[in-house]
Structures are given as C-alpha cells and as structure tokens.
Amino acid sequence: MSERESQIVLGLDPDPMALWPGAQASTGSSPVVRAAGSVLAHCCAVIDAAGPACVAVKPQLARFEQLGASGWVALEGVVDHARAAGLLVIADGKRGDIDVTARAYARALLGSTDTPFGRAPGLEADMATVNPLMGSDALEPFVQTAREAGLGVLVLVRTSNPGAADIEDLELAGGGRVWERIAKLVDALGRDGVGDGYLSDVGAVLGATVPEHLERARELMPHAVFLLPGVGAQGGRVEDLAAAFAPGRAGGLVAASRSIASAHLATGADPADAARAEAERLRELAWGISR
Amino acid sequence: MSERESQIVLGLDPDPMALWPGAQASTGSSPVVRAAGSVLAHCCAVIDAAGPACVAVKPQLARFEQLGASGWVALEGVVDHARAAGLLVIADGKRGDIDVTARAYARALLGSTDTPFGRAPGLEADMATVNPLMGSDALEPFVQTAREAGLGVLVLVRTSNPGAADIEDLELAGGGRVWERIAKLVDALGRDGVGDGYLSDVGAVLGATVPEHLERARELMPHAVFLLPGVGAQGGRVEDLAAAFAPGRAGGLVAASRSIASAHLATGADPADAARAEAERLRELAWGISR
Numbered sequence: 331m332s333e334r335e336s337q338i339v340l341g342l343d344p345d346p347m348a349l350w351p352g353a354q355a356s357t358g359s360s361p362v363v364r365a366a367g368s369v370l371a372h373c374c375a376v377i378d379a380a381g382p383a384c385v386a387v388k389p390q391l392a393r394f395e396q397l398g399a400s401g402w403v404a405l406e407g408v409v410d411h412a413r414a415a416g417l418l419v420i421a422d423g424k425r426g427d428i429d430v431t432a433r434a435y436a437r438a439l440l441g442s443t444d445t446p447f448g449r450a451p452g453l454e455a456d457m458a459t460v461n462p463l464m465g466s467d468a469l470e471p472f473v474q475t476a477r478e479a480g481l482g483v484l485v486l487v488r489t490s491n492p493g494a495a496d497i498e499d500l501e502l503a504g505g506g507r508v509w510e511r512i513a514k515l516v517d518a519l520g521r522d523g524v525g526d527g528y529l530s531d532v533g534a535v536l537g538a539t540v541p542e543h544l545e546r547a548r549e550l551m552p553h554a555v556f557l558l559p560g561v562g563a564q565g566g567r568v569e570d571l572a573a574a575f576a577p578g579r580a581g582g583l584v585a586a587s588r589s590i591a592s593a594h595l596a597t598g599a600d601p602a603d604a605a606r607a608e609a610e611r612l613r614e615l616a617w618g619i620s621r
Numbered sequence: 622m623s624e625r626e627s628q629i630v631l632g633l634d635p636d637p638m639a640l641w642p643g644a645q646a647s648t649g650s651s652p653v654v655r656a657a658g659s660v661l662a663h664c665c666a667v668i669d670a671a672g673p674a675c676v677a678v679k680p681q682l683a684r685f686e687q688l689g690a691s692g693w694v695a696l697e698g699v700v701d702h703a704r705a706a707g708l709l710v711i712a713d714g715k716r717g718d719i720d721v722t723a724r725a726y727a728r729a730l731l732g733s734t735d736t737p738f739g740r741a742p743g744l745e746a747d748m749a750t751v752n753p754l755m756g757s758d759a760l761e762p763f764v765q766t767a768r769e770a771g772l773g774v775l776v777l778v779r780t781s782n783p784g785a786a787d788i789e790d791l792e793l794a795g796g797g798r799v800w801e802r803i804a805k806l807v808d809a810l811g812r813d814g815v816g817d818g819y820l821s822d823v824g825a826v827l828g829a830t831v832p833e834h835l836e837r838a839r840e841l842m843p844h845a846v847f848l849l850p851g852v853g854a855q856g857g858r859v860e861d862l863a864a865a866f867a868p869g870r871a872g873g874l875v876a877a878s879r880s881i882a883s884a885h886l887a888t889g890a891d892p893a894d895a896a897r898a899e900a901e902r903l904r905e906l907a908w909g910i911s912r
Contacts, residue, residue, distance in 0.1 A: 450656050
C-alpha cells in the first residue's frame with residue numbers, strides 16, 4: 331500500500347456480454363472456450379489500465395464459474411496476470427461450509443492439495459472472502475490455512491446490498507445486531523493473527539453503502555482490515571469511509587468494479603483511459619482521507 | 622422418489638487421498654490432471670454401487686474446486702454419469718452474493734450463460750444449495766432461475782455442524798432464533814412455487830444432527846423439501862427424521878456421504894459392496910419411517 335500509495339481494490343466481475351470492445355478471443359473451439367478467452371483478455375486489459383492505481387484485484391468467482399472449466403482456466407490466467415503486475419489477489423467467493431469442506435475451499439483458493447500423484451496447486455490467492463453464517467468452525471480452517479501461509483481471510487460482516495437488512499441487521503435478544511455478533515467472532519478469530527502493523531490476518535467485509543456502521547465496526551474489530559465494496563455502481567462514496575482507516579492507512583481496502591471497468595459508458599471515452607482515470611481518482615480520494 | 626422408493630441423497634465429497642483402491646487414473650500429464658481423473662473414476666464407481674438405492678447425488682463443489690479447472694471437468698463428468706444413472710443432481714456449493722452475482726452463480730449451477738459466441742451451458746444441476754446470510758435479494762436470482770426451468774433451490778436454515786450455534790441459533794429481540802427467521806424467508810420465497818404435490822421449489826437444509834428442530838421447522842415451512850445432511854459420520858440418525866416427512870414421502874431428502882463411501886473401512890468389506898449395502902440400509906430405514 332505505501333509503495334503504491336493506494337488502497338484501491340480492482341473488482342473484476344466480467345459479464346461476457348459487456349466486455350471491452352478489443353477483448354474478443356478470435357480462436358476457440360466452442361462458445362464457452364471463446365467466451366472464457368475473451369473474459370481473460372478483458373480482465374488483463376482492465377488490469378493493465380487501472381492496475382497501477384490499485385493495490386489488489388478482486389476477481390468475482392461467480393463470473394468465472396459461469397464458464398465452467400474454461401472459466402476456471404481464465405481465472406487462473408487473471409491471477410497470474412495480476413501477480414505479474416505486482417498486485418495482491420483477493421478471491422471473492424464468499425465460501426462457507428462445515429470444517430472438512432471449509433478446509434477444501436481454503437486449499438482451493440489459498441493453499442494446495444496433496445494427491446497421490448503430487449501437490450495440486452490451488453488458485454494461490456492472497457486473501458479470500460468467506461461467509462460466517464455456519465459459525466466459527468466454518469471459518470477456522472480458512473484462518474488456519476491463511477495464517478500458516480502468511481495470507482488473509484475477509485469475513486462478511488455487514489454487506490452492501492439492500493437485503494443485508496433481512497438477516498444481518500436483526501436485533502438480538504442479548505442486545506446488538508447479528509452483524510455485530512459476527513464482528514465479535516471476527517475479532518476473536520483474528521486476535522492470534524495480529525502482526526507488527528497492528529492489523530490482523532482476519533479482516534471484515536463491510537459495505538461502503540452503510541458508512542454509518544463503520545465507527546461501531548471499528549470499535550468491535552480494532553485490528554481488522556476492512557474490505558469496503560459498494561463504491562460507485564452500488565452508491566457508496568469514498569468520502570464517507572474515513573472511520574475504516576482509524577488504525578492507519580492499511581486499515582481499509584476500497585473495492586470498485588463496475589465504476590472502473592464501465593467508466594467509459596458515461597463519458598464515451600476510451601475504456602482503458604476512462605478506467606485508468608477513475609481508478610486514479612478513487613486512489614487519490616482514499617489516500618487523501620486516510621493517514 | 623416413488624419409482625425408486627428412495628429419499629437417499631448420495632453425497633460425493635471425494636478426498637484425493639482417500640479414493641477407492643481401483644480408482645486411480647493411469648494417465649494424465651500432471652498431478653492435478655491425474656488426481657481429477659481419479660476423483661472422477663472414484664465418484665463414478667460410488668454412483669454405480671450406491672446409486673440404485675438413491676434418488677439423487679450431491680457433489681460437494683469444494684472437493685472439485687480444489688483441483689481447479691481439471692476438478693471442474695471431473696465435476697461435469699460426475700454430473701453426466703449421475704444423470705445417465707437416472708439420478709437427480711444437487712450442486713452443493715452454498716453460494717450467496719449480491720443480486721447480479723447471485724444470478725451468475727445461478728446460471729453457473731442451474732442455467733446457462735449467453736455469450737457473444739453462443740450459449741455457454743452451466744453445470745445444469747437440478748438443485749443448488751444457497752446461503753441466505755445476505756438476505757432475500759441474494760436468494761431471489763436463484764429462485765427465479767430455478768423456477769423458470771422447473772428446478773429447485775435449497776436454502777441453508779439450520780446446519781449440522783457445532784458452529785451453527787454461533788449465529789444460526791442466536792435469539793432475536795422480537796422472539797425466535799435467527800434460523801427461524803431464515804425459515805420464514807424460505808417459506809415466503811417458496812409460496813409462488815408450490816406445485817401439485819404440495820411441495821415448493823424452495824427447500825431448506827436442516828442438519829440431521831438436530832432433529833429436535835424439525836417439528837418447528839415443518840411448522841414454519843409447510844411446503845419446503847428438507848435436505849437433511851449429517852446422517853452417519855456427523856452423528857445424525859435416520860430414525861429421528863420423521864417430522865421432515867409430514868407433508869408426505871417427498872418432504873425429506875436424507876443425505877449421506879462418508880457413511881456410504883467409507884462404509885468398507887469399518888468392516889473390511891469390498892468398498893462397492895459396503896457402499897451398496899449401507900445405501901440400501903438407509904433407503905429402507907427412511908422409506909419405512911415415512912408415508
């Protein structure tokens with residue numbers, strides 16, 4: 331972050347029907363292979379344009395899963411391209427399951443799998459988003475896998491969508507809301523992973539669309555890195571996120587996807603120029619409000 | 622179900638280090654390709670042995686994701702093999718995300734994706750498990766995709782793991798527990814999808830390890846199909862699940878994974894014979910307690 335003076339996370343949610351004009355794979359034996367090749371070309375172009383203003387990319391796993399095995403090959407290509415560009419990788423899959431299955435997901439996204447034929451490398455992302463509904467035993471295998479490898483986990487706490495009110499905002503009999511209880515779980519899981527920088531390897535996903543919760547979230551999770559999606563297309567504003575940066579500039583990661591990759595649609599500019607300019611605008615804004 | 626007189630769901634959670642002896646792919650250019658080939662061979666052998674006593678298979682997506690693109694190819698092979706054996710397919714991925722992303726997951730697992738090059742088929746499962754933490758707008762795209770195609774969605778309500786107590790069991794200020802609120806959401810989403818058989822296309826996942834909740838769950842969700850994992854390795858017993866079948870024999874799906882595929886470990890019998898016998902034992906038990 332300090333090298334790049336950036337807390338911006340470049341979300342990659344490629345819709346095969348809305349790729350940048352030049353990003354069409356000319357070869358491929360089937361629709362799905364050509365689509366996956368185009369998705370890869372698009373994501374690489376977006377990374378080349380906006381990446382220098384960002385500290386990480388966040389591929390949305392659903393968009394690659396849509397294209398099956400070919401999509402997974404494209405995802406691996408995106409991860410390689412991002413890493414070569416000096417960016418961290420956040421695998422946005424929001425996985426969550428019982429212990430033995432959570433361990434399999436953790437190996438798929440952050441680690442590797444032993445097989446009778448040798449090691450099968452996973453996606454080898456630097457961080458993964460996880461879903462805490464099933465409780466601490468669904469999170470621990472992710473935390474353990476991440477901690478052993480010096481990586482991180484980002485737990486959904488209060489998401490950016492309107493439906494978040496249905497479950498996450500419910501008031502509890504013992505006081506507080508469901509998301510605040512999740513926040514306490516995140517804090518507890520992260521205590522043993524607090525490093526020199528005062529930040530833990532267990533972070534939290536908090537929608538940038540609900541900045542009013544950020545101060546309370548910071549109280550409950552003083553050591554967590556906050557991943558803040560929802561800036562731009564979903565209505566969140568960087569200017570409202572200052573509370574996330576209370577422990578320092580590395581306390582917040584500001585995620586933007588459509589607002590960067592689709593910036594040209596509003597202005598008619600070249601997609602790469604528009605993406606570069608929007609990422610740089612967000613970078614300056616976030617760096618300016620944090621210290 | 623009535624054709625096969627079975628409510629048993631064959632869970633497929635293949636650990637590459639614990640496959641059936643004969644299930645080793647002899648060819649393959651890399652450890653991951655050989656491992657994926659072996660996983661596919663193992664799953665097909667388990668389906669051949671236990672499938673006739675079952676009504677559906679439930680591949681655990683994490684176990685295939687561990688092997689990346691090759692794992693996804695193996696998953697597609699498992700789905701094809703199960704379908705050819707006359708079994709329904711439940712994609713157990715527990716996905717959940719904001720609307721546009723949930724739609725991408727729904728297309729990946731239940732539908733297909735339009736691309737500039739033609740239609741990219743998804744996994745084309747019959748049902749998918751989904752995570753409701755993010756609320757109704759995260760579930761609706763799954764329900765819509767499933768309903769249009771005559772398929773189903775199974776929403777996590779009260780899971781089988783000990784950690785389920787951390788969030789799902791929290792008491793709410795307005796009365797009831799978090800899982801009961803989720804159950805009401807499931808019932809509301811499923812009302813428009815109730816078919817002739819009195820059952821809805823929106824079902825619920827309820828751990829077989831907590832049978833004391835089944836009567837209450839049935840009250841709250843009179844039309845939901847209950848998927849009941851946790852029989853066997855996790856400690857659940859078929860004998861305790863009668864409440865699930867209150868609306869009729871199709872009201873419950875009893876899922877067993879390790880207890881079938883690893884049945885031979887306890888007895889030293891041939892893996893296929895042991896799996897066949899255990900699946901048949903579960904089938905008889907469940908059919909016997911339901912009517």
